[in-house]
Amino acid sequence: MTAKKIIVVSAGLSTPSSTRQLADRLAADAVSVLAEHGTQVEVQTFELRELAHDITNHLLLGFAPPKLETALDAIASADGLIAVTPIFTTSYAGLFKSFVDVIDPQALTDLPVLLGATGGTPRHSLAIDYAMRPLFTYLHAIPVTTGVFAATGDWGGAEGDGVRSLPDRIYRGAKEFAELVERTDRSQLVNDPFQLDRPMGHLIGGLAGE
Amino acid sequence: MQFGIFTVSDITQDPTTGRTPTEAERIKATVAIAKHAEEVGLDVFALGEHHNPPFWSSSPTTTLAYIAGQTTTLQLSTATTLITTNDPVKIAEDYAMLQHVSDGRADLMLGRGNTGPVYPWFGKDIRQGLPLAVENYELLHRLWREDVVDWSGKFRTPLQGFTSTPRPLDGVPPFVWHGSIRTPEVAEQAAFYGDGFFANHIFWPASHTQRMIALYRQRFEHHGHGTAAQAIVGLGGQVFMRRNSQDAVRDFRPYFDNAPVYGHGPSLEEFTQQTPLTVGSPQEVIDKTLGFRDYVGDYQRQLFLIDHAGLPLQTVLEQLDLLGEVVAVLREEFEKGRPAEVPDAPTHAALVRAKYGTEAPRQATPNANRGDNLTVGSPYQDTATVDAPANPAGSAFGPAAIRQGATR
Numbered sequence: 001m002t003a004k005k006i007i008v009v010s011a012g013l014s015t016p017s018s019t020r021q022l023a024d025r026l027a028a029d030a031v032s033v034l035a036e037h038g039t040q041v042e043v044q045t046f047e048l049r050e051l052a053h054d055i056t057n058h059l060l061l062g063f064a065p066p067k068l069e070t071a072l073d074a075i076a077s078a079d080g081l082i083a084v085t086p087i088f089t090t091s092y093a094g095l096f097k098s099f100v101d102v103i104d105p106q107a108l109t110d111l112p113v114l115l116g117a118t119g120g121t122p123r124h125s126l127a128i129d130y131a132m133r134p135l136f137t138y139l140h141a142i143p144v145t146t147g148v149f150a151a152t153g154d155w156g157g158a159e160g161d162g163v164r165s166l167p168d169r170i171y172r173g174a175k176e177f178a179e180l181v182e183r184t185d186r187s188q189l190v191n192d193p194f195q196l197d198r199p200m201g202h203l204i205g206g207l208a209g210e
Numbered sequence: 211m212q213f214g215i216f217t218v219s220d221i222t223q224d225p226t227t228g229r230t231p232t233e234a235e236r237i238k239a240t241v242a243i244a245k246h247a248e249e250v251g252l253d254v255f256a257l258g259e260h261h262n263p264p265f266w267s268s269s270p271t272t273t274l275a276y277i278a279g280q281t282t283t284l285q286l287s288t289a290t291t292l293i294t295t296n297d298p299v300k301i302a303e304d305y306a307m308l309q310h311v312s313d314g315r316a317d318l319m320l321g322r323g324n325t326g327p328v329y330p331w332f333g334k335d336i337r338q339g340l341p342l343a344v345e346n347y348e349l350l351h352r353l354w355r356e357d358v359v360d361w362s363g364k365f366r367t368p369l370q371g372f373t374s375t376p377r378p379l380d381g382v383p384p385f386v387w388h389g390s391i392r393t394p395e396v397a398e399q400a401a402f403y404g405d406g407f408f409a410n411h412i413f414w415p416a417s418h419t420q421r422m423i424a425l426y427r428q429r430f431e432h433h434g435h436g437t438a439a440q441a442i443v444g445l446g447g448q449v450f451m452r453r454n455s456q457d458a459v460r461d462f463r464p465y466f467d468n469a470p471v472y473g474h475g476p477s478l479e480e481f482t483q484q485t486p487l488t489v490g491s492p493q494e495v496i497d498k499t500l501g502f503r504d505y506v507g508d509y510q511r512q513l514f515l516i517d518h519a520g521l522p523l524q525t526v527l528e529q530l531d532l533l534g535e536v537v538a539v540l541r542e543e544f545e546k547g548r549p550a551e552v553p554d555a556p557t558h559a560a561l562v563r564a565k566y567g568t569e570a571p572r573q574a575t576p577n578a579n580r581g582d583n584l585t586v587g588s589p590y591q592d593t594a595t596v597d598a599p600a601n602p603a604g605s606a607f608g609p610a611a612i613r614q615g616a617t618r
Contacts, residue, residue, distance in 0.1 A: 060475035063414045065484060097443070194421040196394040200402035202295045203395060 002097070003040035005187045006030060009071075011048045011085040011096035014116070016081035019118045020047065020208040022150045022170075023084040026116055029174030030082065030181070035183035039182055048095050055095065058102040068102070074121045076107040076191045080181035081141070083132070087124045087149075091131040100135060104193060108141040112180035114173050125149035144176035211544050212555040213537040214254025215436075215515040216249055216289040216446065219267035222520035225468040230520075233266050237273070239523040244277045246527050248284040250534025256287035256319065256513055261328050267438055271304040275324070278312035285557070286312055289446075289513065290321025290389045294339050295332035297366060302374040304352035309379040309465075314558030319387040319408050320347060322396075337363070340395055347386075351403060354383035357574075357593050373589050378422075378618075381572030382565055385556040387444055387511075390422065397422050401429030406442035406556065410524040412515055417446070417482055420505040427507065440553055444511035445502055448487045451532045452477070455490040461525075462489045467518035492536045499536075500543055508548050510555035 008027045013017030023045065031041045036086060048055070054068035057210040064072055085096035115132045119125070128147035136143045146169065164172075217240060223230040231239065244255040255277065257270045274286040286308065290303060296463040301318075308316040322339045323329075344364045352359050353374040362368035378384065387406035391414055400407040407426040409419040423443055428488060430441035430604035450465075452458035459478065466478045466489070481487055488498045499512065514533060517526040554560065562571050575591045 057476045057480075061413060061472055063418070065476070065480065096413075194391065194394055194425060196398050196425060198395060198398075199429075200398050200433075203340070203399070204348060 002188070003042045004034065005042055005074070005077065006080045006082065006181065007071075007075050007078040008043060008045040008082045009048065009075075009084070009096075009099070010045065011093045011099070013049055013086065013093070013095070014069065015047075015049070017118075018150065018152070018155065019084050019086050019087075019116075019129045021155075022116050022118055022148065025167075025170050026082050026114055026148060026174055026177075027185045029171050030080070030114065030178045031175050033175050034182060035176035037178075037182060039178075040192055041181075044074055046074075048099050051099070052095055055098050055102060059098060064102065072103060072107070075103060075111075077187050078111060078187075079184050080112045080114070080177060081108070082114045082116065082177070083136075084118070085128045085132070087117050087131075088120040090124070091127055092135070097135075100139075103139075105139060108136065108139040109182065111141045111186060112184060113141045113143040113176055114177035115143050115171070116150070117147070118150045122149065122151040122153070125151070140191065142180060144173060144180060146173035146176050148173045154175050211509070211541065212253040212285065212511045213515055213540060214252045214256060214285065214287075214511070214513050215243070215533070216254075216256035216258070216287075216296055217243070217267075217515070217517050218258040218289070219260060219265045220470060220518050221264040221266060222470060222518065223468075224520040225385035225464045227522075230264075231452045237266055239526075240267075240517070241277060241280065242272070242519055242523060243526055243530065244284065245280055246530045248281045248553035250530050250537075252284070252534065252537060253532070254285045254287055254511065254513060254573070256289040257291055258289050259323075260325065261331060262325060271308045274316065275308055275311050278308070278315060281315075284315065286316050287387070288318045290319045290323070292323045292328065293320040293346050293350070294322045294342040295328050295334050296346075298350040298546075299366075299369070299372070299374060300348075301331065302350050303376075305384050306331075306354065306374065306376050306378050309384050309558070310376055314379050314382075314562075315558070317385040318385065319389045319406075321389040321395075328564040334365070340393070341365075343396070344399065347399065347403075351383075351386075354378050357588055357590055367579045371548065377572075377574035377590070379558065380562050381574065382561045382616070385558075387442075387562060390419050392422065394422070397426035398429050401426050402433050402436070402440070404430065404433065406444055406510070408513075409446065410561075411446040411502075412488055413485060416486060416502075416505055423506040423509075431519055439507060439549060439551055439553060442511075442553065442556060443506055444513065445506060445509060446486075446513055446515065447499060447502070448485075448515045449529075449533070449536075450516070451492050451495055451529060451536070452490060455494060458489050458491065465519040465521055473519075492532050495536050496539050496543070499540055503544065508544070508552040518615035579618075 008023050010020040010023040027043050034041050038148055051068050054065040058064050085092040112135050115128050117128050128149055133143050148169045221236045251440055258267050259270050263269050270288050278286055305318050322343050326336055345365055357373055360370055375534055387408040388396050388400035389408040391410050397407055407420055411419045427438035427441045431438045450458055450462040463478055467473055488495045508571050516529045576585050576589055577591055
């Protein structure tokens with residue numbers, strides 16, 4: 001059996017960043033859940049910080065420089081995406097949105113997504129549900145119901161906000177995500193933007209189809 | 211193989227002087243550029259179409275007709291003519307006119323345009339861009355090939371017994387290229403009709419161009435117009451030259467850095483690496499251009515963009531001088547190893563030969579005293595009169611009423 005392909009995207013701006021740390025933990029739990037089920041996984045992680053100039057150039061020009069193209073191609077043919085961003089000024093980071101803006105609008109269709117976000121205080125935790133989730137449902141991706149928000153305080157006491165600890169929430173999200181990843185065969189499908197979907201007979205109508 | 215230049219007709223501030231030319235200056239400069247293109251031995255001048263500032267070329271056939279009157283060998287084309295928002299009837303008329311006044315030196319390249327508001331300005335819906343291109347071209351194609359057209363479609367008012375005048379020169383419609391950057395359906399459209407396909411090629415990586423041309427060639431063969439190698443391919447290119455490579459980079463950099471399309475984005479070095487843009491010596495341009503053949507095969511038309519981003523007229527004329535030298539070498543080099551089956555670029559003379567062989571081509575002469583196309587027979591003396599029953603049942607009257615569908 002071929003390994004499932006999981007892509008991790010982290011929009012943290014500092015190095016090291018708590019955003020990347022959350023992303024890595026989400027990925028690690030997803031991999032271990034899949035491993036328990038005997039499913040092999042390949043994980044590839046992209047730090048948007050390293051692609052920031054390429055993303056801007058893509059916005060200005062309409063095509064991806066080689067390094068960015070590698071990331072976009074990887075996402076287009078992934079079995080799952082773990083997307084994690086810091087919350088800035090009530091929403092996902094601008095760099096994160098710019099990256100999503102250069103993804104082909106069809107490229108995320110049916111893609112299982114695990115959403116994560118970081119912020120200074122838990123007061124921003126709903127940003128996952130009012131900002132990130134609509135973005136991905138608009139693109140016909142499938143974000144799992146649990147999104148994981150890590151406030152600065154979550155990295156301290158194991159009890160976190162006193163209801164569910166960060167590791168609990170990470171595990172819950174990763175488990176939901178892993179179950180979808182297991183069922184999809186996205187990475188086996190050919191996704192070719194230059195493929196001709198409608199030959200001329202269909203385009204013109206009235207002519208015999210081919 | 212044909213070589214030439216294409217312009218988008220932008221009026222851009224010269225970043226080195228801060229001066230922006232007037233519309234009048236830039237229009238006259240473009241005519242001077244076209245004339246000089248012929249003088250240095252280029253074959254083609256192609257002009258864009260825009261309907262908003264800072265561009266001036268809203269009426270390409272007017273400009274091209276004037277240039278035709280000022281030149282003798284230059285092939286006049288467009289880059290591109292908007293098949294989505296222009297009325298195909300008017301395109302049929304305008305470009306047949308251009309064919310006549312230029313003695314067959316006219317062809318055109320169809321595109322969907324890149325400025326969203328042009329659609330609503332001309333009463334169209336941008337979401338229908340592709341269906342508009344398909345339907346409009348199907349009508350345009352018929353108007354040039356059938357003297358009397360009955361037609362109805364989704365996007366324009368129906369036609370009953372309409373004749374597009376003048377009939378194409380010598381009964382041979384202008385050659386049509388279809389341009390697109392990454393819409394496979396447009397490559398398919400070009401292949402379906404056996405028309406040419408032009409890849410813009412200048413602001414995008416070569417890999418896009420390679421994929422689109424490969425698809426077009428494959429579909430050209432599929433639709434029975436010849437082998438894949440016989441498909442008619444054109445490419446864009448973008449160059450800036452000085453005798454010394456370093457001078458070219460130094461002189462072009464301020465224009466690059468502030469250019470409307472790619473300015474303030476990637477560096478000149480990144481962009482030349484990722485796209486066909488060549489900034490350097492004539493030899494570097496020769497080498498890079500010859501390399502295009504490696505990924506699209508032997509092709510028919512190479513157009514260069516040399517006059518945008520605020521480059522002053524004098525600089526553009528100097529570029530043309532160098533381009534003339536470059537093209538002389540490219541002609542020889544592209545001939546080497548070119549398979550015999552690869553056709554030359556289509557010209558009016560070649561199309562007439564292909565259609566009529568040694569016979570005299572059609573000279574359309576209208577019948578006298580005709581205010582319409584419906585009353586009797588054909589509107590033209592030489593066209594076989596349709597054998598029309600006096601009053602076909604359930605119809606209006608005349609040939610328009612009894613025509614049996616389209617011929618292609």
